[in-house]
Amino acid sequence: MALKKVKGTLERVLDKNLQDLVRGIRNHKENESKYIAECIDEIKQELKQDNLAIKANAVNKLTYLQMLGYDISWAAFNIIEVMSSTKFTFKRIGYLAASQSFHEETDVLMLTTNMIRKDMSSQNMYDSGVALNGLSCFITPDLARDLANDIMTLMTSSRPYLRKKAVLIMYKVFLQFPEALRPAFPRLKEKLEDPDPGVQSAAVNVICELARKNPKNYLSLAPLFFKLMTTSTNNWVLIKIIKLFSALTPLEPRLGKKLIEPLTNLIHSTSAMSLLYECINTVIAVLVSISSGIPNHTASIQLCVQKLRILIEDSDQNLKYLGLLAMSRILATHPKSVQGHKDLILQCLDDRDESIRLRALDLLYGMVSKKNLMEIVKKLMVHMDKAEGSHYRDELLSKTIEICSQSNYQYVTNFEWYVSILVELTRMEGTKHGKLIANQMLDVAIRVQAIRHFAVSQMAILLENSHLLANNSQRNGICEVLHAAAWICGEFSEHLSNPKATLEAMLKPKITSLPGHIQSIFVQNILKLYGKILKAAEAKEDDSLKKEVHTLLQEKLPVFIQSGDLEVQERACSILQIVKYIMKLEEKGAAVADEVENLYAGELNPVAPKAQKKVPVPEGLDLDKWINEAPDDSSDEEVPGNTFFLTTEDEHRSSYQHGDESRPTYEPTEEELEKRKAIRKTEVEHNPHYLKDDGKGHKPRHKDAFDAKDIPVAEIDLSVPLHVPGLSSSDKYMVLQQKTEKAHKGKKEKGKKKKKKGKGKTQAEESDEDEVAAVHTVSTIVDAPEGMAGSDHEDDKKSGDVYKALDINLD
Amino acid sequence: MMQFMLLFSRQGKLRLQKWFVAHQEKTKKKITRDLITLVLSRKPKMCSFLEYKDYKIVYKRYASLYFCCAIENDDNELLTLELIHRYVELLDKYFGSVCELDIIFNFEKAYFMLDEFLMVGEVQETSKKNVLKAIAAQDLMQEEETPQGFFEDHGLG
Numbered sequence: 001m002a003l004k005k006v007k008g009t010l011e012r013v014l015d016k017n018l019q020d021l022v023r024g025i026r027n028h029k030e031n032e033s034k035y036i037a038e039c040i041d042e043i044k045q046e047l048k049q050d051n052l053a054i055k056a057n058a059v060n061k062l063t064y065l066q067m068l069g070y071d072i073s074w075a076a077f078n079i080i081e082v083m084s085s086t087k088f089t090f091k092r093i094g095y096l097a098a099s100q101s102f103h104e105e106t107d108v109l110m111l112t113t114n115m116i117r118k119d120m121s122s123q124n125m126y127d128s129g130v131a132l133n134g135l136s137c138f139i140t141p142d143l144a145r146d147l148a149n150d151i152m153t154l155m156t157s158s159r160p161y162l163r164k165k166a167v168l169i170m171y172k173v174f175l176q177f178p179e180a181l182r183p184a185f186p187r188l189k190e191k192l193e194d195p196d197p198g199v200q201s202a203a204v205n206v207i208c209e210l211a212r213k214n215p216k217n218y219l220s221l222a223p224l225f226f227k228l229m230t231t232s233t234n235n236w237v238l239i240k241i242i243k244l245f246s247a248l249t250p251l252e253p254r255l256g257k258k259l260i261e262p263l264t265n266l267i268h269s270t271s272a273m274s275l276l277y278e279c280i281n282t283v284i285a286v287l288v289s290i291s292s293g294i295p296n297h298t299a300s301i302q303l304c305v306q307k308l309r310i311l312i313e314d315s316d317q318n319l320k321y322l323g324l325l326a327m328s329r330i331l332a333t334h335p336k337s338v339q340g341h342k343d344l345i346l347q348c349l350d351d352r353d354e355s356i357r358l359r360a361l362d363l364l365y366g367m368v369s370k371k372n373l374m375e376i377v378k379k380l381m382v383h384m385d386k387a388e389g390s391h392y393r394d395e396l397l398s399k400t401i402e403i404c405s406q407s408n409y410q411y412v413t414n415f416e417w418y419v420s421i422l423v424e425l426t427r428m429e430g431t432k433h434g435k436l437i438a439n440q441m442l443d444v445a446i447r448v449q450a451i452r453h454f455a456v457s458q459m460a461i462l463l464e465n466s467h468l469l470a471n472n473s474q475r476n477g478i479c480e481v482l483h484a485a486a487w488i489c490g491e492f493s494e495h496l497s498n499p500k501a502t503l504e505a506m507l508k509p510k511i512t513s514l515p516g517h518i519q520s521i522f523v524q525n526i527l528k529l530y531g532k533i534l535k536a537a538e539a540k541e542d543d544s545l546k547k548e549v550h551t552l553l554q555e556k557l558p559v560f561i562q563s564g565d566l567e568v569q570e571r572a573c574s575i576l577q578i579v580k581y582i583m584k585l586e587e588k589g590a591a592v593a594d595e596v597e598n599l600y601a602g603e604l605n606p607v608a609p610k611a612q613k614k615v616p617v618p619e620g621l622d623l624d625k626w627i628n629e630a631p632d633d634s635s636d637e638e639v640p641g642n643t644f645f646l647t648t649e650d651e652h653r654s655s656y657q658h659g660d661e662s663r664p665t666y667e668p669t670e671e672e673l674e675k676r677k678a679i680r681k682t683e684v685e686h687n688p689h690y691l692k693d694d695g696k697g698h699k700p701r702h703k704d705a706f707d708a709k710d711i712p713v714a715e716i717d718l719s720v721p722l723h724v725p726g727l728s729s730s731d732k733y734m735v736l737q738q739k740t741e742k743a744h745k746g747k748k749e750k751g752k753k754k755k756k757k758g759k760g761k762t763q764a765e766e767s768d769e770d771e772v773a774a775v776h777t778v779s780t781i782v783d784a785p786e787g788m789a790g791s792d793h794e795d796d797k798k799s800g801d802v803y804k805a806l807d808i809n810l811d
Numbered sequence: 812m813m814q815f816m817l818l819f820s821r822q823g824k825l826r827l828q829k830w831f832v833a834h835q836e837k838t839k840k841k842i843t844r845d846l847i848t849l850v851l852s853r854k855p856k857m858c859s860f861l862e863y864k865d866y867k868i869v870y871k872r873y874a875s876l877y878f879c880c881a882i883e884n885d886d887n888e889l890l891t892l893e894l895i896h897r898y899v900e901l902l903d904k905y906f907g908s909v910c911e912l913d914i915i916f917n918f919e920k921a922y923f924m925l926d927e928f929l930m931v932g933e934v935q936e937t938s939k940k941n942v943l944k945a946i947a948a949q950d951l952m953q954e955e956e957t958p959q960g961f962f963e964d965h966g967l968g
Binding site: 018060067068069071073087088089092096100101103105126129133138161164165169172197198205234236239273317320352353354355 | 890
């Protein structure tokens with residue numbers, strides 16, 4: 001007996017403690033995981049011992065290992081054992097391990113309730129403190145409900161140390177168990193006037209957090225906080241209170257008016273940057289809420305903008321960042337005050353720090369005007385060329401397009417310029433925004449009638465160079481632009497200068513390497529172009545042209561018929577047949593060009609988003625009723641079969657339809673599911689060929705034996721993606737590009753010169769605007785079912801349901 | 812409210828992780844991995860603020876350790892920087908010229924210090940003196956337990 005004890009003690013002496021473990025790990029850098037696996041085995045042995053000291057040591061080591069990334073959830077029960085120790089040292093270790101590894105799904109959490117309750121009411125202040133700290137990390141709704149009362153009692157403890165902790169943890173309790181808020185709130189309010197400053201600031205913290213999420217319930221506390229603000233000298237507390245006020249002022253403009261003075265005083269007097277920043281933010285919030293223009297307020301805005309400018313000019317990157325952030329808030333309501341600082345913002349765009357550049361970009365969005373749009377976009381394009389990361393470049397691209405297209409292209413004066421910008425953007429390789437550019441092109445071509453001629457000519461050039469763009473066939477890549485190009489050329493083919501050449505371009509074999517949805521657009525538009533050419537040929541009575549076109553189509557269309565994509569195949573087949581039929585008619589001498597053209601007569605307008613949802617359901621139609629008899633329940637083979645024809649994406653829809661169309665789907669009821677399950681089970685039982693799993697997990701016979709399932713299935717990419725650094729475009733295209741740009745520059749310069757001379761009709765941008773505004777109108781006609789009101793604002797799912805639950809009237 | 816605080820070395824080794832909201836292990840690991848990569852890729856002169864998912868990340872480097880905190884979108888970033896600095900000061904006072912090794916070998920003490928300074932993601936105690944006093948008192952308690960306890964636990968009491 002004694003021998004056992006001595007032996008045990010000797011073994012214990014050899015136990016590693018934490019320091020040994022850490023040192024050991026550092027010394028075993030090359031075989032770390034093996035060493036740690038050994039240590040974990042040792043720990044498992046130690047945890048089997050009865051002695052709490054040994055267990056505590058083991059748990060301590062486990063906490064360290066958890067930080068290194070090892071899962072210790074298997075030791076949850078042991079951790080609880082250590083937590084229940086009477087010794088403070090072990091208790092501390094146990095609670096630390098718990099706060100690191102316990103979470104909602106830990107099953108053994110329910111064992112902790114009584115233990116925590118006991119610890120909280122312990123005589124020893126630090127025992128309770130440790131329990132409260134640990135609890136704050138792993139509290140669950142159940143624990144919150146059970147322990148809320150005990151914590152509320154602690155809020156009135158005689159020891160400020162405990163009062164402070166109890167007040168803070170109440171916030172967590174409220175989040176997990178909102179019903180506790182109403183009973184606890186009066187006591188919490190009392191703590192705002194607690195003699196101990198620590199408890200007081202804890203109460204301020206909790207109430208501020210609560211109030212920011214549901215400000216209207218805490219409006220009655222505003223006077224109390226006002227008093228605190230004017231008397232406190234603790235910056236941490238001040239910042240919290242000021243932040244609270246910025247949440248309250250939108251609800252109570254009078255409060256805002258009262259605040260302006262103390263806040264401006266603080267701004268002038270404080271040397272703490274964090275406090276200054278907070279004050280500025282709140283002043284902005286106040287000014288936003290006060291809509292009436294009292295003369296004082298322009299002074300306040302000026303003060304803020306001035307201080308922010310100082311922040312932005314500071315060499316400290318952090319202050320720059322925050323200055324830009326705050327500026328963008330002012331921009332939302334007082335754009336004029338900010339626009340004067342455009343030069344500074346553009347400077348920030350050149351900053352080495354990406355976060356600052358992104359902030360400056362955001363600001364630019366609000367600062368564009370008709371005059372400076374072109375200059376800003378030019379600068380952004382330059383940045384895009386120099387950009388190092390593709391993520392940043394994509395940001396720039398999407399921002400550029402956002403800036404140009406905001407409010408229905410309000411700031412774009414010359415759409416020719418915009419189209420050429422879009423075309424230039426197609427040169428951006430590796431971008432994810434191909435679809436965005438394509439959409440823009442379509443949008444502009446459709447809604448700005450005057451620009452169609454120019455757009456079509458550009459698109460034709462793009463098509464002729466499609467072999468360069470077709471290299472990049474990834475989803476959403478730049479090849480999406482070809483989709484737009486083909487459609488525009490087909491729809492507005494009257495503007496094409498050489499329809500036949502475009503037709504040839506669309507029939508090039510390289511097209512077959514494009515994604516299916518793009519090819520199908522090509523095929524469709526081939527027919528449109530064909531119709532046009534036929535009409536022209538008929539008018540000129542040019543039979544040879546007709547014959548040429550026919551042979552061309554007959555040679556090239558069959559390639560599409562062999563395509564793997566269903567839609568392409570289908571369209572190509574139908575079109576080939578139509579062409580053949582037309583040829584026959586032509587041979588007989590009938591002039592069918594008119595009919596062919598009628599196939600595509602009519603103007604297509606964009607469809608309003610959510611228009612589909614608004615289509616009124618005709619009377620007597622029940623969309624949820626079965627059309628046919630319910631299908632036979634006997635076999636499940638039909639279910640996977642149904643999905644064969646469903647496409648997962650709306651590729652074949654026109655890109656205008658932005659709204660979701662939800663189809664009524666068939667969902668089997670519970671009983672049907674049960675029935676099916678039962679039937680399937682019986683089938684399986686009776687089927688001699690069905691191999692059942694033994695459940696034992698056979699070891700593989702040979703180590704090299706492989707399963708057919710394990711062979712990775714790789715997709716064979718038929719097109720070889722070549723990265724062509726810096727797409728070279730045809731000279732014609734570039735010259736046209738430069739001409740348009742030069743023309744703009746020329747206009748601008750002429751304008752400037754003339755402006756200086758102050759002569760009569762200038763070609764300055766102002767007159768450009770007027771001139772252009774009249775010609776390039778953006779159509780806003782959208783297709784929609786009759787009587788549809790403007791699209792509803794459907795509420796997005798509200799995040800922060802937790803905070804919604806805390807929205808209770810506390811008066 | 813602060814969501815979590817991470818300390819990691821320049822080699823990307825985690826030295827401390829304090830989560831003020833409970834998450835699954837997998838989530839925690841992913842966030843840690845992502846953030847370590849993000850922060851380590853920042854150049855020295857860049858600003859200390861990042862955006863990650865729906866948090867704002869504030870980080871600061873002290874010698875070989877990165878202190879990285881995640882705050883909510885309407886929290887004050889400069890205040891968080893001051894918070895980090897206060898924590899470093901506390902550690903410094905406690906360990907006496909703290910360095911990374913102190914935190915490696917005494918990681919649980921770093922946690923205890925953090926537990927006295929922050930709780931529920933909020934500043935618990937703004938007075939340095941009070942924090943250090945509480946820590947000292949608890950250390951004393953541990954020491955008082957040890958001599959007697961040592962013999963009892965090993966069956967020799």
